[in-house]
Amino acid sequence: xxxxxxxxxxxxxxxxxxxxxxxxxxxxxxxxxxxxxxxxxxxxxxxxxxxxxxxxxxxxxxxxxxxxxxxxxxxxxxxxxxxxxxxxxxxxxxxxxxxxxxxxxxxxxxxxxxxxxxxxxxxxxxxxxxxxxxxxxxxxxxx
Amino acid sequence: xxxxxxxxxxxxxxxxxxxxxxxxxxxxxxxxxxxxxxxxxxxxxxxxxxxxxxxxxxxxxxxxxxxxxxxxxxxxxxxxxxxxxxxxxxxxxxxxxxxxxxxxxxxxxxxxxxxxxxxxxxxxxxxxxxxxxxxxxxxxxxx
Numbered sequence: 001x002x003x004x005x006x007x008x009x010x011x012x013x014x015x016x017x018x019x020x021x022x023x024x025x026x027x028x029x030x031x032x033x034x035x036x037x038x039x040x041x042x043x044x045x046x047x048x049x050x051x052x053x054x055x056x057x058x059x060x061x062x063x064x065x066x067x068x069x070x071x072x073x074x075x076x077x078x079x080x081x082x083x084x085x086x087x088x089x090x091x092x093x094x095x096x097x098x099x100x101x102x103x104x105x106x107x108x109x110x111x112x113x114x115x116x117x118x119x120x121x122x123x124x125x126x127x128x129x130x131x132x133x134x135x136x137x138x139x140x141x142x143x
Numbered sequence: 144x145x146x147x148x149x150x151x152x153x154x155x156x157x158x159x160x161x162x163x164x165x166x167x168x169x170x171x172x173x174x175x176x177x178x179x180x181x182x183x184x185x186x187x188x189x190x191x192x193x194x195x196x197x198x199x200x201x202x203x204x205x206x207x208x209x210x211x212x213x214x215x216x217x218x219x220x221x222x223x224x225x226x227x228x229x230x231x232x233x234x235x236x237x238x239x240x241x242x243x244x245x246x247x248x249x250x251x252x253x254x255x256x257x258x259x260x261x262x263x264x265x266x267x268x269x270x271x272x273x274x275x276x277x278x279x280x281x282x283x284x285x286x
Contacts, residue, residue, distance in 0.1 A: 043197055044206040044229040045188070054186055063187040078246070078253055079229065082222035086187040100258055103221075107258040108251035110221055115243055115250040 001071050001093060001127040003033055007048065008073045008134050011035030018134040019074045021048035023056040023089075026067040032056040048072060049080035053087050064088045073131035075102035075124065081110040085118045092120040095131030144214050144236060144270040146176055150191065151216045151277050154178030161277040162217045164191035166199040166232075169210040175199040191215060192223035196230050207231045216274035218245035218267065224253040228261045235263040238274030 007020025016036040023031045032055035038046040049072050057063050069091040070084060075098040084092055094104065103110045104122060111119040150163025159179040166174045177194035181187060192215050200206050209231040216238040219227060224246040227235055237247065246253045247265060254262040 038206055042200050042204055042206045044200055044208075044231075045193055045197055045226045046206075050188055054188055057185050057187055061185055063181055063185045063189075065187075077225055078221045078251070079223075079225035082220055082225070082246075083188045086222065088187075103225075108221070108253060108256050110251060113251050 001073070001095065003030060004048075004071045004073050004095070005127055005130050005134070007033050007035035008131065011037070011048070012134060012138050014040055016040065018138050019048045019072065021052040021070060021072040023052050023065065023068050023070050025060075031059055031068060045079065047077065047080050049076055050083055053083050053089075057087065066090060069093065070120075071126070073127065074098050074135065075104050075106065077101045078103040078108055078110055084120060085111065085116055088118050089120045091123065093123045093126045095125070095127045096135060097124060097128075144216070144238065146173060147191075147214045147216050147238070148270055148273050148277070150176050150178035151274065154180070154191070155277060155281050157183055159183065161281050162191045162215065164195040164213060164215040166195050166208065166211050166213050168203075169233075174202055174211060188222065190220065190223050192219055193226055196226050196232075200230065209233060212236065213263070214269070216270065217241050217278065218247050218249065220244045221246040221251055221253055227263060228254065228259055231261050232263045234266065236266045236269045238268070238270045239278060240267060240271075 004020040008018040012018035020035045034051035066088040073095040081103040147163040151161040155161035175198035181189040212234040218241040
C-alpha cells in the first residue's frame with residue numbers, strides 16, 4: 001500500500017485526483033503500479049485501478065489475474081469494481097472508504113450483487129488515514 | 144446501430160463475444176467505432192464500449208463527451224455503464240437486454256443509483272433481434 005500511496009501523491013502532483021494502485025502476484029512481487037491519469041490522457045476511464053489492471057494483464061499476457069492482488073488507496077467505483085471482478089483478482093485491499101462514489105462497501109455494492117460472477121476477498125481501511133489526507137488536501141487546494 | 148452490429152459481427156469473427164459500439168457527435172457523425180477485444184488484447188476491460196469511449200475521448204481531446212451519443216449492441220455491464228456516466232455521454236442506445244450481466248435495466252441499475260452523477264437518456268431494444276441473434280449464434284457455436 002506504500003507504493004500505492006506514492007502513486008497517489010504522484011497523481012496529485014500531476015493535478016489528478018490522488019488515487020494510486022498496485023498489483024502484486026502470488027509471491028507478493030509488484031507486477032504493475034499506476035496513479036490516476038484521467039486529465040493528462042483525456043481518458044474518462046483512466047482510473048488508477050483500470051490502468052494497473054490493464055498493465056498487469058498486458059505484462060502477464062493474460063486477461064485473468066487470478067493469482068494477483070490489487071492495492072488501491074480509495075474504495076473502487078462501479079467501473080473499477082467490475083473490472084476487478086472481470087480480471088478475477090484474488091484480493092482487494094483498499095484505503096479510504098468512498099461514500100459518494102464507492103461501489104464495494106457503499107452505493108451499489110457490486111460484489112454483493114447476485115449477478116456478480118467473481119468476488120475478490122476484500123480488506124478495507126488499509127492505509128486509510130494517509131489515503132484520506134491526500135484526497136482532502138487535494139480537494140481543499142482546488143476550492 | 145448498423146455500424147455497431149457490423150462491429151459485433153467482426154468481433155465474433157475474431158473469436159470475441161460479439162458486441163459492437165459506436166459514438167456519434169451532436170451532428171450524428173461517427174467519431175469512433177469498436178468491437179470487443181478482450182481476448183485479442185488480453186485486456187479484461189476491453190469491452191466495445193470502453194474502447195469506443197477511450198477512442199472518442201482521444202480523438203476529441205476531451206474526457207467529457209457531453210454532446211455525443213453511444214450505440215451498443217448489448218446492454219452495458221457495470222464497468223461500461225459507469226464509464227458512460229463518467230464520459231457524460233448524452234444518449235445511450237442499446238440493442239439486446241442482458242439479464243445476467245447488464246447494469247442499466249438489470250442488476251444494479253447503475254443510472255438509478257443515488258450516487259450516479261450523470262445519467263444519459265436511455266433507449267433500449269434498438270436492433271435487438273440482430274444483436275441477440277449474433278450472441279446466441281456465438282455461444283451456440285462455442286458449446
